[in-house]
Amino acid sequence: MKDELFARLGELPPVPLDPELSRRVLQRAELELTRKRSPACGRREVSLLATVLVVCVVQVAWLVSFFGQIHR
Amino acid sequence: MRVLVHVEHSSDDELLARLKRGDRHALGLIYSRHAARVFAFLSRLSGDRQIAEDLFQETWLKLAQAASELSSASDLRAWLFTVGRNAFFSQARKLARVSALDAEPEPPALDLEPDAALSSNRELVRLERALARLSVIDREVLLLVGVEAMSHEDAARVLMLEPPAFRKRLSRARARLAALLAEDNPNHAAGGSSE
Numbered sequence: 439m440k441d442e443l444f445a446r447l448g449e450l451p452p453v454p455l456d457p458e459l460s461r462r463v464l465q466r467a468e469l470e471l472t473r474k475r476s477p478a479c480g481r482r483e484v485s486l487l488a489t490v491l492v493v494c495v496v497q498v499a500w501l502v503s504f505f506g507q508i509h510r
Numbered sequence: 511m512r513v514l515v516h517v518e519h520s521s522d523d524e525l526l527a528r529l530k531r532g533d534r535h536a537l538g539l540i541y542s543r544h545a546a547r548v549f550a551f552l553s554r555l556s557g558d559r560q561i562a563e564d565l566f567q568e569t570w571l572k573l574a575q576a577a578s579e580l581s582s583a584s585d586l587r588a589w590l591f592t593v594g595r596n597a598f599f600s601q602a603r604k605l606a607r608v609s610a611l612d613a614e615p616e617p618p619a620l621d622l623e624p625d626a627a628l629s630s631n632r633e634l635v636r637l638e639r640a641l642a643r644l645s646v647i648d649r650e651v652l653l654l655v656g657v658e659a660m661s662h663e664d665a666a667r668v669l670m671l672e673p674p675a676f677r678k679r680l681s682r683a684r685a686r687l688a689a690l691l692a693e694d695n696p697n698h699a700a701g702g703s704s705e
Contacts, residue, residue: 443688446637447656453550456563463567464541468534470574 522586529577537574544590545570547658552594554653556602557642565601569594588664595650595668602646640690648683655680 520539528536548569553562572593580589641649654665666676 443684443691444656446633447641447652448659450634450638450641450657452546453553453562455546455549459563459566460541460545463545463570464538466567467541467570467574468537470571471529471532471534471537471577 523582526580526584526586527582529573530580530582532577537577540573540586541570544587547587548590548594551591551653551658552598554641554657555595555598555646555650561598561601565594565597568597572597585664585667588660588668591654591658591660592668592670636691636694640687640694643690644683644686647679648686651676651680651683652687 520536522540522543525536525540525543529540545566549562549566552565552569553559556562556565569590573590641652644652651665651669654660654668655662660668662673662676662680665680666673669676669679671679
């Protein structure tokens with residue numbers, strides 16, 4: 439009885455999917471896929487570059503100040 | 511036409527790898543492979559075509575958004591069903607449509623377009639009706655295992671259940687569906703065999 443029940447569940451027909459809905463959903467998903475990629479990739483690199491730049495500026499400022507004091 | 515041929519040969523893993531690189535064609539192929547089943551699951555789970563359409567759209571948008579972060583070991587089919595299911599429960603809570611899931615509310619009647627084969631087969635119509643009368647909790651497990659033929663491991667993962675809890679839920683849902691079918695069987699009271 440139980441196996442028969444599951445076999446019958448497997449026979450239920452697919453629910454019709456409206457082609458217009460399908461086209462719309464796929465189009466939005468494709469847009470999202472391409473939209474997400476370009477900025478997301480660059481953002482991490484920009485953040486890393488900004489950190490490196492800040493570290494460099496601090497280092498240079500410290501060196502200038504250090505040698506300035508020695509010179510005096 | 512070339513796309514259709516490719517559907518036959520690319521595994522989900524290959525398509526997932528391409529999707530992670532932002533390949534739109536891979537998305538299309540994944541869509542053509544899984545969209546109908548995901549939509550059927552969401553339609554039967556929600557019992558409302560409009561809600562199912564919203565959840566369906568949300569599911570595919572989430573795939574596009576999460577594509578680059580998906581693990582290569584992800585089971586794409588299970589992932590899609592999990593996202594769709596979670597979106598359903600999230601929306602149900604928002605709309606307060608689910609009034610205490612554990613109390614097994616009467617689910618809304620399915621608003622499915624009658625298929626020619628379906629209408630000609632009273633057994634399947636009765637089954638569809640009984641399935642719609644189950645609680646969401648019982649219905650989802652039967653939809654995954656019975657209708658979608660998902661393995662117990664994958665279905666347990668979608669439902670986020672440990673194997674013993676999953677087996678218990680499946681067994682209980684199966685018993686409840688059988689009871690509903692017996693109630694709905696016109697020959698049952700007379701003790702005759704069905705059709």
